[in-house]
Every structure is written in structure tokens, then in C-alpha cells.
Amino acid sequence: MPGVKSIRALERGLDVLQALQTVPGASLRELHQITGLPKATLLRILKTLTERNLVWQRMADGAYLPSSRMRDRLPAPAENDRLVEIASPVMARLCERVNWPSILGVRIDDQIEVIETNRPRSHVPHLPLGPVGVRVNMLLSAVGRAYFAFCGPEERAEIVARMRLHARPGEEMAADTAWLARMVRETQARGYGMRDARFLGETEAGAGPVIDDGRASIATPIIVGGQVIAAINLTWTRRAATAEHVIETCLGDLREAAAEVALGMA
Amino acid sequence: MPGVKSIRALERGLDVLQALQTVPGASLRELHQITGLPKATLLRILKTLTERNLVWQRMADGAYLPSSRMRDRLPAPAENDRLVEIASPVMARLCERVNWPSILGVRIDDQIEVIETNRPRSHVPHLPLGPVGVRVNMLLSAVGRAYFAFCGPEERAEIVARMRLHARPGEEMAADTAWLARMVRETQARGYGMRDARFLGETEAGAGPVIDDGRASIATPIIVGGQVIAAINLTWTRRAATAEHVIETCLGDLREAAAEVALGMA
DNA sequence: AGTCAACGTTTCATGCCGTGAAACGCTCAG
DNA sequence: CTGAGCGTTTCACGGCATGAAACGTTGACT
Numbered sequence: 001m002p003g004v005k006s007i008r009a010l011e012r013g014l015d016v017l018q019a020l021q022t023v024p025g026a027s028l029r030e031l032h033q034i035t036g037l038p039k040a041t042l043l044r045i046l047k048t049l050t051e052r053n054l055v056w057q058r059m060a061d062g063a064y065l066p067s068s069r070m071r072d073r074l075p076a077p078a079e080n081d082r083l084v085e086i087a088s089p090v091m092a093r094l095c096e097r098v099n100w101p102s103i104l105g106v107r108i109d110d111q112i113e114v115i116e117t118n119r120p121r122s123h124v125p126h127l128p129l130g131p132v133g134v135r136v137n138m139l140l141s142a143v144g145r146a147y148f149a150f151c152g153p154e155e156r157a158e159i160v161a162r163m164r165l166h167a168r169p170g171e172e173m174a175a176d177t178a179w180l181a182r183m184v185r186e187t188q189a190r191g192y193g194m195r196d197a198r199f200l201g202e203t204e205a206g207a208g209p210v211i212d213d214g215r216a217s218i219a220t221p222i223i224v225g226g227q228v229i230a231a232i233n234l235t236w237t238r239r240a241a242t243a244e245h246v247i248e249t250c251l252g253d254l255r256e257a258a259a260e261v262a263l264g265m266a
Numbered sequence: 267m268p269g270v271k272s273i274r275a276l277e278r279g280l281d282v283l284q285a286l287q288t289v290p291g292a293s294l295r296e297l298h299q300i301t302g303l304p305k306a307t308l309l310r311i312l313k314t315l316t317e318r319n320l321v322w323q324r325m326a327d328g329a330y331l332p333s334s335r336m337r338d339r340l341p342a343p344a345e346n347d348r349l350v351e352i353a354s355p356v357m358a359r360l361c362e363r364v365n366w367p368s369i370l371g372v373r374i375d376d377q378i379e380v381i382e383t384n385r386p387r388s389h390v391p392h393l394p395l396g397p398v399g400v401r402v403n404m405l406l407s408a409v410g411r412a413y414f415a416f417c418g419p420e421e422r423a424e425i426v427a428r429m430r431l432h433a434r435p436g437e438e439m440a441a442d443t444a445w446l447a448r449m450v451r452e453t454q455a456r457g458y459g460m461r462d463a464r465f466l467g468e469t470e471a472g473a474g475p476v477i478d479d480g481r482a483s484i485a486t487p488i489i490v491g492g493q494v495i496a497a498i499n500l501t502w503t504r505r506a507a508t509a510e511h512v513i514e515t516c517l518g519d520l521r522e523a524a525a526e527v528a529l530g531m532a
Numbered sequence: 533a534g535t536c537a538a539c540g541t542t543t544c545a546t547g548c549c550g551t552g553a554a555a556c557g558c559t560c561a562g
Numbered sequence: 563c564t565g566a567g568c569g570t571t572t573c574a575c576g577g578c579a580t581g582a583a584a585c586g587t588t589g590a591c592t
Contacts, residue, residue, distance in 0.1 A: 003571060006314035007550070009275035009579065014318050021339050024347075028540060038581045043541075048272035052280050056351050059358060060383040060398040062540085068348040071340060075290050075332060082334040085322050092325060117326045120559090132326040269542060273579070275550065294569060304552045309570075328569085386588090535592085542585070549579080556571070562564090 012037060016045050017066070020055060025063040080106060083230060084116045086264040087222075091118040091232070094257040098250040100124065102257075103136075103233040105143040107151075110162035110171075111135040112144045112231070124237070137170045138163075139183070139196075142217035146193030146231040149184045150221040156184070192251065193219040193231065194243075216243055218251065220258040224265045232258050278303060282311050283332070286321060291329040346372060349496060350382045352530040353488075357384040357498070360523040364516040366390065366507075368523075369402075369499040371409045373417075376428035376437075377401040378410045378497070390503070403436045404429075405449070405462070408483035412459030412497040415450045416487040422450070458517065459485040459497065460509075482509055484517065486524040490531045498524050 012035075019034050020026060028046075032039050046064055049055040057064050087104050094102060101119040105112035114134045138144035138159060148156060163174035173179050187193050195217050216238050222230040234254050236246055278301075285300050286292060294312075298305050312330055315321040322333050353370050360368060367385040371378035380400045404410035404425060414422060429440035439445050453459050461483050482504050488496040500520050502512050 001309065001313060001570080004309050004313045005549090006317055007275050007279065007310050008548095009273050009550075010279035010311060010314045011318070013273065013276035013279065014314075014320070018318075018339070021341050024341050029538085039540075040542085040581060041579080043267065043270050044273050044579080045276060047267060047270045048276045048280075051272055052277070052284075054280070056354060058350060058382060058398070059354055059386055060380075062386070065347065065351070066341060068343070068351055071343070073284070073287050074337060075287050077334070077337070081290075081331065084324060085331070085334055088322060088325055114326075116324060120325055120328070132324075267541080271578090274577095275579075295567085305569075306552060306571085307550080310550080533592105535590100537590085538588085540585105540587080543583085545582105546580085547576105547578105550577085551575085552573105554572085556569105558569080559567090561566085 012041070013045050013048060016042065017049060017054060020064055020066045024065050025058070025061075027061070027063055031064070080115055083261075083265060087230075087232070087261045088116055090257050090260050090264075091116065092121055094118070094232075094234075094253055095121045097253050098234065100234055100236045100246070100250065102235065102254075103143065104230060105136060105147070105233070106230045107138075107147055107159075108135065110159045111138055112141065112147060115230075137168075139173055139180075140170055142193040142195050142219035143231040143233045144193070145183065145187050145195075146219035146221045147228055149187035149193065150223065151228045156180075191220075192254075193217075193221075214238055216246075218243075218247060218254065220255055222258050222262050222265070224262045229265065230261075232261070278307070279311050279314060282308065283315060283320060286330055286332045290331050291324070291327075293327070293329055297330065346381055349527075349531060353496075353498070353527045354382055356523050356526050356530075357382065358387055360384070360498075360500075360519055361387045363519050364500065366500055366502045366512070366516065368501070368520075369409065370496060371402060371413070371499070372496045373404075373413055373425075374401065376425045377404055378407065378413060381496075403434075405439055405446075406436055408459040408461050408485035408501075409497040409499045410459070411449065411453050411461075412485035412487045413494055415453035415459065416489065417494045422446075457486075458520075459483075459487075480504055482512075484509075484513060484520065486521050488524050488528050488531070490528045495531065496527075498527070 015035055016031060016037070019031060023030065023034065026034065028039060028042060031037075031042050031046075035042070037045075046055060046057075050057065053067050053069055055064055056067050083106070084104065091102050091104060095118040099122060101117065101122040101124065103114045103119075104116040105114050107113075112135065114132055114136060116132065136144055138148055148159065151159075160174050160180065163171045167174070173183075214237055215235055217233050217235045219231050219233045221228045222232060232254065234246070234250055281301055282297060282303070285297060289296065289300065292300065294305055294308060297303075297308050297312075301308070303311075312321060312323075316323065319333050319335055321330055323330050349372070350370065357368050357370060361384040365388060367383065367388040367390065369380045369385075370382040371380050373379075378401065380398055380402060382398065402410055404414055414425065417425075426440050426446065429437045433440070439449075480503055481501055483499050483501045485497050485499045487494045488498060498520065500512070500516055
């Protein structure tokens with residue numbers, strides 16, 4: 001969307017609205033010297049904002065105030081939306097630097113749900129990471145392991161317990177406590193998650209196992225306040241790059257991205 | 267402010283913003299068929315809204331979403347602002363019908379604070395009801411009595427107790443339990459508040475008593491959920507109209523106004 | 533009562549800039 | 563490989579946003 005010019009008249013209106021949330025109860029004269037806009041223009045803007053019930057005028061002193069109805073309009077506070085909004089531009093920049101796509105995942109029960117991906121920005125064609133909403137295996141994928149290894153022991157126990165209930169394909173190892181402990185230990189020591197050799201592709205519910213999709217991934221957790229809230233992926237095709245090369249050139253960027261998102265969420 | 271035209275470009279931008287809070291995650295095509303605006307125009311609007319951090323674009327599917335940062339921008343939830351915002355247009359219409367000014371007051375401790383006035387709309391010159399923020403005597407004024415007589419007995423007891431602590435001028439009757447009881451009984455029976463003959467003007471802190479300012483008032487409580495939250499006044503000059511005449515012609519309108527505000531606050 | 537300053541409101545000529553139809557190009561599905 | 567669907571860019575037109583200036587009203591002060 002470069003090449004698209006923004007609309008000045010709209011910009012000015014939003015300026016005034018913002019000024020009124022900063023200085024509630026400003027008079028026309030005050031708005032004039034705050035925004036620098038001519039009074040005639042301000043009058044038209046205020047008329048428009050008032051018609052839309054974003055602003056109202058107190059009769060007592062003629063002051064303009066932001067409407068309390070703005071609060072009603074706001075959509076339900078979907079917590080993950082805030083995460084995606086903050087992570088989205090960071091992931092865009094990450095992709096621009098390393099040129100491999102990423103996904104952002106959060107835990108849903110005992111799986112990882114993909115809530116954002118920068119794949120459309122990566123100019124690697126036909127590397128179809130699933131759309132948002134797809135659930136990813138927690139024990140074998142890079143994102144899953146990054147989350148699983150860095151969350152607290154209680155949360156890990158809860159996840160394992162859930163897995164044992166329905167035992168989806170690819171979650172057989174949930175029964176092997178020794179295997180789980182070793183996987184966690186290795187991931188923690190390494191500092192990032194890696195896919196298992198026996199990885200199951202990121203499948204829609206009910207799809208069968210994939211022995212080898214030709215891809216490899218690493219993933220780092222996003223930790224805010226000592227708690228893991230999500231994990232970021234980096235995926236590449238094994239025929240185009242070795243794991244060693246990607247780790248050497250991209251792991252730092254991936255970690256920085258995770259840290260930046262964590263900072264924004266704090 | 268009639269004669270002021272609103273700004274179409276701003277209107278359209280606000281339309282899009284509103285559409286996005288109704289349908290979070292809309293694509294350009296969806297916004298096109300929701301708002302009816304050409305896609306080129308939408309692109310410019312979305313660019314502007316994105317620059318102002320009111321909207322952001324999810325990379326995964328290119329959908330536009332309202333920013334969660336909007337919540338941060340909102341000023342502190344001043345409860346009385348909502349009341350004034352709802353009451354303001356109602357009072358404007360009331361004044362247009364009866365042509366006498368009103369005040370809107372809420373209880374602050376043991377006084378009534380004026381939080382809105384339609385006096386500037388009444389074309390009665392030099393009837394200087396105080397500016398917003400002025401405190402009015404609770405026992406002798408019409409607004410005060412309307413509030414005092416229709417709030418619960420516990421609240422009345424608290425108010426009286428506070429008054430006895432510092433005994434401001436005009437609050438001497440707080441000591442006379444029998445007088446209070448009779449005043450409350452009469453006001454409740456009448457259904458609206460009236461000024462006392464010994465009324466003290468609406469004075470700034472420290473100003474002296476006023477024996478007769480030539481005005482008279484009636485006031486009705488605003489009751490929502492069985493609880494009084496405020497009271498509305500109607501003031502006139504005694505040399506221009508008798509109490510009987512004003513009560514006959516205006517009391518109904520005053521009561522309707524109070525009911526309308528109560529409905530809006532529910 | 534009279535005067536003056538401050539503020540909000542209205543007017544109107546100017547040309548900027550918002551507008552939208554149309555052409556283009558990309559991505560994905562079949 | 564082909565086509566459809568969607569986002570993006572272009573460009574010429576004229577509607578409409580603009581703001582300086584004149585005007586009306588309000589409130590303060592003497």
C-alpha cells in the first residue's frame with residue numbers, strides 16, 4: 001500500500017478528536033491554539049464529530065467533550081488481538097530481514113493455535129503455512145516445543161494430562177515421561193525449539209500424518225513477566241538452506257523479534 | 267451552529283471506522299460492499315486510519331481490524347460526564363419549550379453541585395445562574411430539596427450528619443429534626459422541590475446570605491433504578507410569572523425531561 | 533447604562549485535493 | 563496453463579474543503 005495518499009480532511013478530524021481526549025472540555029478558542037486549525041474549519045469538524053456522537057457540547061460553557069458513548073462502541077476485549085496487533089509489524093520486519101516466513105502461536109488447551117503469519121510477505125512461493133486458526137502439534141513442532149519447554153511445570157503437567165485424555169495422532173509421546181523430560185531439557189539448554197524428525201505437518205483436524213514436508217523450523221518463546229504467552233516460528237525449506245546456516249544468520253533476528261513483542265506486551 | 271456544514275471526507279472515514287468495530291477483520295472487498303465506497307477511496311481512508319493507529323492490518327489474511335490501543339486513549343471514566351452528556355440535549359429541548367433556564371445538580375457530600383445549565387439557551391438576560399461547579403444549599407434550594415426528599419432515609423441521615431459537623435450558613439435547620447421531617451413530607455407529597463422563603467442564593471464558598479434574589483424555582487429528582495442520582499431545576503423571575511402559572515404550564519415538561527434523562531441513564 | 537474586548541459564527545471566492553472509473557498485476561484455485 | 567477474484571495504481575475532473583475577513587453576540591468593566 002505504498003503509493004496510497006492519506007486524506008488530509010480525515011487526518012485533521014482525528015487530530016481534533018485526539019486533542020479532545022487529551023484536553024476534555026476545550027473551548028473553540030483552545031482547540032484553535034492547540035491544533036492550529038482555523039476556527040471555521042474547526043467548527044465544521046466539530047459539527048461532523050457531533051453528528052456522529054463522538055463529541056458533544058456542554059451548554060453551560062460551550063465546551064466540547066469526547067462522548068462517553070465511545071466506550072460502548074468498542075468491540076469485546078479479545079486479548080489475543082492485542083498480541084497480534086503488536087506482533088504483526090515486528091514479524092513483518094523480521095520477514096523482511098531473513099526472507100523466511102514465520103507464524104505466531106498461542107496455547108489453546110494442549111495445542112498451539114496459529115494467530116498470525118507473515119507468509120504473504122515472504123516471496124517464497126508455495127510454502128503453504130496454514131491459515132490463521134490452524135492448530136499445531138505441541139510436542140513435535142518448533143513452536144509447540146518452544147512454548148512447552150519454557151512454560152511452568154504446572155502448565156506442562158496440565159497440557160500432558162489433557163493430551164493423555166484423547167491421544168490425538170502425534171501426541172503418543174505424551175505417555176513417555178522420560179522422553180518428555182529429555183525433550184524439555186534439550187530445548188531449554190538450546191534456548192529455542194526445533195522440530196522433531198517425526199514431525200507431523202500442520203494439519204487441519206483429521207488430516208493424516210506427514211513424514212517429511214521438506215521444511216524445517218526453529219522457534220523462540222515470547223516471555224512477559226516471567227510467563228510464556230506465545231511463540232514465534234521461523235520456517236524454511238531444507239533444500240534451500242541448512243539448519244546450521246539459518247540458525248547462524250537468523251536466530252539472532254528471531255530472538256530480537258520475540259523480545260520486541262514481549263516488550264510491547266509488558 | 268446551524269449553517270455549519272459537516273465534512274464529507276471526515277464522515278466517510280468515521281463510517282469506515284464504525285464499520286470495522288461492527289465487523290472486525292473485514293477485507294477491502296467486504297468494506298466495499300458494507301460501506302458502498304469505491305475501493306480506491308477505502309484504501310486512502312484505511313491508510314489514514316492506520317497511520318493514526320486506529321486500525322491495523324493482519325498480515326495472515328490482509329484483514330483490517332480496529333486497534334486495541336483505542337481503549338488506552340479514552341479518558342478516565344468520569345461517571346457524571348455520562349449524565350451530563352445525556353441530560354444536555356434534553357435540557358436544551360426543555361428550555362426551548364418553557365423558555366426558562368434550568369440547572370442539573372448531583373450530590374457532593376452534603377451539597378448539590380451544578381454540573382450543567384441551559385441558561386445560555388434561555389433568552390432571558392441577566393439571570394445569572396452560577397457556572398458549573400458551584401455548590402448549592404441542599405436544604406433550602408429547590409434542587410437540594412428534590413434530591414433530599416427522594417433519596418433513601420440512610421442517605422438523608424448521612425447528609426444531615428455531615429451538615430451538623432461544620433454547620434455552614436443556611437444549614438442551621440439541619441439541627442431541627444422536626445423541621446426536616448416536615449420539609450421532606452411536604453416535598454414528597456407535592457412531588458417536586460420548592461425553594462424556601464429564606465433561601466440563600468447559589469453562592470460561591472464564603473459569600474453571604476441573600477434574602478431575596480427575585481427568583482423562584484421548582485425541581486424534580488432524576489430516579490433510575492429506584493435511586494435518586496440527580497435533580498433538575500426550573501428557575502424564573504417572580505416579577506415575570508407567578509408560581510401557579512409556571513407550575514401549571516411547565517411542571518409537566520420538567521417531569522418529562524427528568525423521566526427522559528432517567529431512561530437514558532438506565 | 534455605555535463601552536470595549538473576546539469569542540463564536542457566517543460569508544464567499546479560490547483552487548486544492550478528494551474522487552472514482554478504468555486499467556493493471558498479483559495470487560490462488562481448478 | 564488459464565481464469566477469476568481481489569488489491570493496487572493511474573489520472574483527469576470538478577466538487578468541496580478551505581481560511582481570511584466581516585459580522586453578531588456575550589460578558590466584563592467603568
